[in-house]
Amino acid sequence: MKLIFTLMPALALAACIEPPPPPPLTPNPPGSAYRALGTEPFWGLTIDERQMVFTQPDAQPVAQPTPKVIVGFAGEIYQTPRLNVNIVHAKCSDGMSDRTYPDKVQVAVDGRRFNGCGGV
Numbered sequence: 001m002k003l004i005f006t007l008m009p010a011l012a013l014a015a016c017i018e019p020p021p022p023p024p025l026t027p028n029p030p031g032s033a034y035r036a037l038g039t040e041p042f043w044g045l046t047i048d049e050r051q052m053v054f055t056q057p058d059a060q061p062v063a064q065p066t067p068k069v070i071v072g073f074a075g076e077i078y079q080t081p082r083l084n085v086n087i088v089h090a091k092c093s094d095g096m097s098d099r100t101y102p103d104k105v106q107v108a109v110d111g112r113r114f115n116g117c118g119g120v
Helices: 002-016
Strands: 034-038 043-047 051-055 062-065 075-079 083-088 103-109 112-118
Touching (some): 051 083
Antiparallel strands (some): 034 043, 051 062, 103 112
16 A cells, blocks of 8 residues: 555656657648659659659669658668668758758669668
8 A cells, every 4th residue: 555655656757657659650631642763873862651762863673562660760661672761850962953852862772872862
């Protein structure tokens, strides 16, 4: 009985503390595709519920089924045998325009690394 009275103030205080907000998911609404791009060399990436597709001019697209997202400390991570995508929620400039994007995106395609911006 003494233990119950000792724990009651701690339990009451814990009930008043709001839980932290859930981590952000992909910034696009459900059902829409996430898009990223890069320059030098030019590339594009689209992620939807079914697949991830990496494109480059004059090259065959690389498509992989969209894996379960890993919610990291700074953003989302997608890992497949051929495509690895790391989305970091930090402002990004594509280096060729005045446009600012909400995310920095790193993509590894068959071992080659590409850096760019996303959230379009």
